[in-house]
Each structure stands twice: as C-alpha cells, then as structure tokens.
Amino acid sequence: MLGTQIKDVILKPDAPSSLLLDKHADYIAAYGSKKDDYEYTLSEYLRMSGIYWGLTVMDLMGQLDRMNLQEIIDFIKACQHDCGGFSASIGHDPHLLYTLSAVQILCLYDSLHAIDVDKVVEYVKGLQQEDGSFAGDKWGEIDTRFSFCAVATLALLGKMEMINVDRAVEFVLSCMNFDGGFGCRPGSESHAGQIYCCTGFLSLTGQLHQLNADLLGWWLCERQLPSGGLNGRPEKLPDVCYSWWVLASLKIIGRIHWIDKSRLRQFILACQDEETGGFADRPGDMVDPFHTLFGVAGLSLLGEEQVKAVNPVLCMPEDVLQRIGLQPDLLS
C-alpha cells in the first residue's frame, strides 16, 4: 500500500558531530562587515533582529566583547522614531518586531538608559486593539507574534501593567486550537513559531495554567522526525530553528523530556558548516545568523556545557535576565 512518505532528511555519516564554537564566533564577528554583500543588503528590512540574533549568540558563546557596542547603541538610537517605536534600520518604518529586538539588545548591554523608555511603552500600548490583540504597527496586521513582542518588551522594561493584560490573554487564548496549539489569529492552524510566542506570552502574563500542557506537549514532541530534527508542524521538513521554537515551548511547559535529546543534538550539530562556521536550516544548506542563534540556543536548552544557559521565554542569556530581575514562570 503506497502511502505518504515521511518528509525528512538523512544525516550523512561524515556530518559534523562536535560543536565548532570558535568557528561560529568567527562567522558572526565577520558577518555584516562586508556591507556590500547582496544578501546582507536585501535583509536590511530586518537588520535590528539580525543584530539581536548575532549579539545573543555571541553572548551565549561568551564572546560578546568582540562586537562593537558603541556602533550598535548609536544605530539603535538612530532607529527610534518619534512615536517611540523602533525600525529595523535607518529610514525604515517602526514595528513591534524591531522594537522588541532593540530592547533585547539594550538589555544585553545594560544600556536601556540610551533610549526614551516611556515613549517605547506608549508605542506598545497604542498598538493594543479592542479585542486585546496587538497590531504590528499602525497598518493593522494582527498576529499572536505581536502579542508576544508587546509583553516581552514591556516585561523587560518592567511596565507590563500599562496594557490591558486580561484582554491580551483573552485574545491569545482565543487562538488555541483543537490540538492544543496556537496560530497567528483565531482560527489559524497551529505552528511551532506561533506556539513559542503564545507559550512565552502566557508565561510572561502568569497564565500557563490555561494551557493543556499534555495535549500541546504531545503535538510538540511529535515534531521530532527519524533524523532527530524537529519540524514546525506535521508533514514538514526538519529545520534547526525549530530546535528553538519547539524545544523552548516544551521547556516552558515542563515537557522537554518528551523528545529524544541525543538524537536532536546529533541533528543540530549536523547543521553546522565546518568550512564557513554558522548553522544552516538543515545539513548542506547555506548558513545564516538566524539559524546559528537557534542552533546554539537549542543546544543550550539541551544542556550543552560550552554554552551559557539561555532563557526559554525570552531567548536571552539567563545571567542577563537575572541582572534585570526577570524570572518568567515555567511549568514543572
């Protein structure tokens, strides 16, 4: 009986099997120094997040000091608009996504004083809608990713009470599906990225008990494929970034032991590029800072000793959050 073939990758026996931390640090340190790179220029629309990915992974590897603090702070300052929000880069429009990234970077550097914090709060508050949801910017796109961005930003600034938290929670819960997962908007299909945002949201708002952790945990642990890698939803290929979205979600809901850790670790390591450094979405593909962060962060959650402990809710080093005094709930 010919049925559905399982979509997966096959790990080559000569795939990298040890963590090449120094190569990754060199890759990130050099990234973006060649400002005439085509890909780099085309991804300008997400630069603030790109910087957050690079700095966070460097910090996790204990090499943050190789990055140019002052240049970055100046860049961030130049990206704060009058409305209080931050854009991805100079000349671009403000958006919640890049506002969160900016605040996260400033926390890494303990430099929140460099920007107008009250204005940021005003910007975030202004994006909350009647039904509790958050628009990404003034153009009105609604997505649970933005609910996460909003509360994460405010949590880092210690100003969560400035929004209507109850309404925000109501909206996120209205996005819960039959399988215990969450999508972008009410009625949207469950997706690991959205699930990460919603479980992170519920952690920050103290509402994790509203989840059906057993049901959601099952859906999440079913993301693990024979190769050991994790996909984002059923019948999709594995991708190293899901080592973060899925794993962090499982950690938040107290069920990280439901996946096979050693098989996942093997997959993540296989996604390294021995030549260039960095991680790709899957073995043999092109590397980028996004997948590099989530590969390393995933390994941290799996207990990798060479990497600093990472917070599963905010994807930032635990020691940074300790300094701020932020300890989001986790289920046991």
Added chain:
Amino acid sequence: MHGRVKVKTTAQQEEEKRKEREKKLKIYVAARDACFSKRKEGVCDDEALQLTQQLLSSNPDFATLWNYRREILMHLETVKDRDEMQNIYEAELSFLEACLKVNPKSYGSWHHRGWVSARLPRPDWARELSLCDRCLSLDDRNFHCWDYRRMVVKVSGVPVDQELEFSDRLIGSNFSNYSSWHYRSTLLPLLHPQTPEAGQEPPHASSPRGPQSHRVCEEQLLKEYELVQNAFFTDPNDQSAWFYYRWLLGRAEREETVSCVYVSREDERVAVAFSRPVNICDLPPGTINDVANEHNLTVHWTGSHTHRDCALYTGRVESWCRDTATDQELFRSELSVEKTSVLQSELQSVKQLQELEPLNKWCLLTIILLMRALDPLGYEKETLAHFQTLKQVDSMRSEYYSDLCSKFMIENTILKMEYAEVRVFSITDRNLTSLCHLDQLLLVTHINLSSNRLQRLPPQFAMLQCLEVLEADNNFLENLEGVYHLPRLQEVSLKNNSILSCRCSFRAQISVSSGTPVLGIGSFCDLCSYLAAYK
C-alpha cells in the same frame, strides 16, 4: 533564509557569480535610495509606485515599501474618483498576484492584499476566494492563504456548510491535509454545537469562540468518526487523520467546578479543590473549634455561579463533600449506547489494522485511547501491554508514553477510590514516571507510591493537605521538594531513592536508607547529616 542549498562551484564560477551579484546590488541600492529620498520629500507619484513595485517584486518582505505604497494609494484616494480608484486598486491586486506567484509566503504581500480588498470601492470577494482556491491547490498547507481565506469568508458571509464541503474536497484529494482537518475543527462547532439553540440561523463561518467551544453535537460527531476512519484506513501513515481522531475521542475541557470542600475543626481551616488548583482558607480563630457546635458552610464561587455546601456536625472533627470522579465525568464522557457501539466497532477495526501494520504507532496509541474512552478499568491490563509495544515501536517518544501511562494508571486508581476508601491512595509497582490529578487527592491521609520511577514530588503535592503518611520507597527521588508544605505529615518512608538534598524545616519520623536497613530518624536535620555521612 530557508531551503537554500549550498552549491560547490569553481573559482571561475565564483568570480562570475560575484560580478553578477555586484551588478544586481548596485541596481537594488540605487532604487532603494531613490525610494527613500522621494518618501522623505513627501513625494507620492507614479515613479514612486514604479520604484516600489520594482523592489517589492524581488523583495516582498521589505515592509516599509508596502507602507509607502499605501501612503501613495491613500493620497490618490483624495484626488481621484471612485472609478479611477477601482481601476488603481484592481491593478494593485494584479501586481500582488504576480508577487504571490513568486513568493506565496510573504506576510507583507498577503497583508497588503487584505488592505487593498477592504478599500476597493467595489470589492470582488468571489475573485478573492478563487485566488485562495488556486493558491491552495498548489500548496494546501500555506497558512497565509488559509488565513486570508478565513478573512474573505468572514467578510463576505460565506456559509459554514459551504466551507465544510470545501474542506471535504481537499481532504478527499490531497495527502498533506492537516490544514483542512484543522479548518474542519473550527467549522464543526459552529454548525453543530453541542447545545443547539432554538431557532438558530445557520451561522456564518466567523472565528471560533475560544478553546472551550470545541464541543460538537453527538450526531455530527459520529459522522466525523466515519470520515476520519476512512482517511486513516486509506493511508495509515497520514498523521493528520490520527490527530483529528484523538480530538474527536477526547472531551472538551471540563467546566471549572468545585470538586471538593474539606473542613477541619482542629486546624480551623477550609480547603476547596477546584478543577485544578486548591485554595486554602484559614478561618478566624474560634469560629468552628468548639466541637459542641454544628456549622453549615457554603462555598460560593462567583466566577462560575456555583456553590457547594458542607456540614460540620457536632462531635465531628472534620467533614467534606466531594463529587466522585464519575460524577464529574473526570476522565471520560458519558457515552450513549450508540456512541459506545460505534467506538467498540472502531476499536475492533483499528486492532485489525494494527495487525496488518505492527510498526504503526498511531494504531497502537489510538487503540489505547479508544480503550480509555470505553472502559478504563476493564482494559487496564491490555492498555499496559500496548504501552510496552508502543515504547518499542516509537522509542524516541518513550518518555511521553511513560508519562501518559502514568497518568492513566493514576486515573484508574482514582476511579477505584470510589468503591473503596477515599482517604487511602496506593499505586505501587506501576512504572510511574510522573504524578498528576493531585487536585483529586485533597482528602487523602495515606499515600503509597513505592516501587515506581518517580524523580520528584512536584510542588502540586502540596494539594494533599490532609496527608499524614507518605511512603515512596524504591523510586529515583532526588529531593524532597513538594513535601515541605504538608501540615499534617507525620511519617515519611523514602528507602532506596537518590536524595541529594533537603531542607531542615519540620518534624517527621523518617525511615531512609541508601542500602542499609531502616533507621528511625527524629528530624530532617538528622536526615541531612545522615545523608551527608553517606555520600
């Protein structure tokens, strides 16, 4: 960023590629700079539309440019008439269609299309629905398209049953159809809610009302079973059907209710167990401690307009009122005769399928779930056997199956409590790896968890407010967290564990051993030094 294969090339090929990219980059940067400077000057002309079009065609994720286009279009609305705007917006829709052909997964493109459709003087929702049809026929897992479809359906009032038929067609024709099953799960409760209201109009397929509203009336449910069964018998490896089936078998979250009220005269305390957490309330001293008095307590829960009564009689030191697990439909729904016979025949069918496909883990898990739905206690032995097989067939998830099995064994023990003592809870030698339903154990005075595989007693163990004796020998307990907040605890037995740390905070008779015979120890302080000596 995703799915870009690294291709090995020669030095010459590298150089050619580099030159080409340099050229592309120059053009791109020139266009981008021109856009930005125009926008800075507040220009809203045709050239701006051209430039943004050029850039967005190859980079639709450049969100700021969609913003700029919207500003230009809004400006045009102030100087053009309705017909002109209709044409302009229709051209915009054509442009968007071209963008979506190249990149059907750009948030920016889909959002802009939604924005344009809403502003069209004469919207054409049929056209939008047809775009969704075509897009989904190419990739029926494109969630951007599904979300757009949901918006179109809502705004234009497409009837639910029409969309249900649509999902039928997709499920029938495509293998990768989790998205279609998901859509069904949102449509069914709208069309066939569990409690149909009189004179209700067929509802529009608007967004569902939240996680609690996934109940479906029984008649429709039984039809769905048939539909799903066809799917997984046709292709037993199609996981979406199995996920959907598990949802059909499951119950909606039980309503929040007060499941138990316990009163203690001695402690002058009332403990209330809700469907989940336990609330403890200390009464003012002297309120109920005189054993000569009778007291009637009522717990009002304003949140869900319920209340429970509990009478504390003269001469009694404690009292309680508690729904049994069955009353609460705690672990399974009441089954109608029809539903029971349907599930019985499904169990037989899936068992047959399992014999044909012994390595199919979905079959094994589903058999277990069906047994739970039909007769949890009667099928206990078979359930345990199936779990053993499942852990071998799907070893990556063996910890999940261990925890799930633990949950079911605990449920069975709670169910058995209805016929026996409600104050003794004993579940030994069951390979328990985790604890749950602790909110059901408020009244328990004696608990025996010996000879299992528990690594911890979680913080929720504090719900066992009446606990006097804890036996948990032969486990893998690493610490005594969870035991510290039990006010009545007198005896603890923890032979053969892996206890590494504890806090010295209260008195207890402890028997503990890492291989030596039982010792009586007076307090946790003694325990700490005893353990330290043994390291």
